[in-house]
Amino acid sequence: MSEAEWGSGTDAPRARLLDAARRGDSDAFGHLVDPFRGELHAHCYRMLGSVHDAEDALQEALVRAWRGLERFEDRGSIRSWLYKIATNRCLTLIERRGRRELPTDFRPGAAPLAETSWIEPYPDERPGPEARYMAREGMELAFVAALQHLSARQRAVLVLREVLGFSAREVADLMETTVASVNSALQRARKTLGTRLPGTGGPRSSDEEGLDEEGLRELADRYATAWEAGDVEAIVAMLTDDARYAMPPLPEWYGGHEEIRAFLVEGPLTYRWRFLPAYANGQLAFGTYAWDEDRKVYVALGLDLLAPRGTRIAEVVSFLTPEIFPAFGLPTEIAD
Incomplete structure (x- = not known):
């Protein structure tokens, strides 16, 4: 299917794009997922604390989405489906390599230097008020560093609920768990984050x-x-x-x-x-x-x-x- 046949960007009927993608049209798949690439990359960065790891996680998530497109239930949101795949990929990576932190995070009893990897800064090409908005959306360095002290599942729940605004039911569906489990993890995450970011349980803003x-x-x-x-x-x-x-x-x-x-x-x-x-x-x-x-x-x-x-x-x-x-x-x- 050519771009002229399906239209461009988010104006194209999703059903036609999805049908074409399921028949093996990679361009149609690109049109389906491209509107979400930026926010998915930012999500992976919050979870992993590394731009490079976020790029790897996002690429692997999109490959998995492409290969598993037949399993996508069209009655659901493709955005939520992509977040589910990306979140699961991040959880796997966290389990493999642990957490990241900053030198200012260290206190007696902290992880040995040989086992430590650092948070990486996230490129932001948008100056002025949009950059401040980005901080409110959970990209501030201190917030991302504090996230790394949460367990992987607590980190995912807090980001999905507090930063991205998914409901408890939506997060439970994404993570294949119960609403009670999501609420419990969120409560524990807020408590831990409050000790790392005094006065707040979430991202801060200049x-x-x-x-x-x-x-x-x-x-x-x-x-x-x-x-x-x-x-x-x-x-x-x-x-x-x-x-x-x-x-x-x-x-x-x-x-x-x-x-x-x-x-x-x-x-x-x-x-x-x-x-x-x-x-x-x-x-x-x-x-x-x-x-x-x-x-x-x-x-x-x-x-x-x-x-x-x-x-x-x-x-x-x-x-x-x-x-x-x-x-x-x-x-x-x-x-x-």
Whole structure:
């Protein structure tokens, strides 16, 4: 069947697309599932804490959907069916490889470093209010990190119910369990998440923390300017008293003004810097570039995600993985 025969995008009659897909038309299948790819990828990321694992899980889920299309009952929602397949794939991956976390998650008795893998930032090409909306929809780094401390099934239930808005009955059907089991898992998940995100049992938003869009832009401008000027006191003045600074994949992190000031003076601020704005997890972010004297250029070093609280910054997570820059639309170097 040609695109002209079925129409385009979501305007095409689903029954005709489904019928064509069941006869082996891969283009028709693509038209059926493409409207859901973005949200399914985000769902897999929340579950797994890794962009790369999310891509793998989504691709495997779509392959399974394609192969199992005959088993799809047309009276149901194809979106719900795809979420069921993607969620089950994520549950399998979690069982195989455990959870991810950030250096700031570590406390005495935490997992040995050799057994730990880090949360990865999620590319967000949408600036301004849409980025703040993304944070409300459960993509904020702290929320995704907190999710990793839930059991796999609790994680799935909370995301499906609290973030995606599925009913308890729908989640029970997706996970092939009972409504009572879903409600019990949700209650336990909320309790655990409340200890990881004080004051809330779900995703947080910078909008709710006291800064509007103009305030966020102004804070971002001051932060980048202070770093490029090498002004440690200006940087520290923008931090909350209990601010934390972490640098995955390095295990160490710093807390409070004195620790962070000493770290900056002895380490990062011995270099010259340039910052470029980026968008990640619905949060303020920057691609950071350090001066390379031999090459006479600024080279990519890290992606910084900032978590504002009120009018100051409560946490900076600097991902020292410049190989991820292309995914965020950032160059790998900047001329002087």
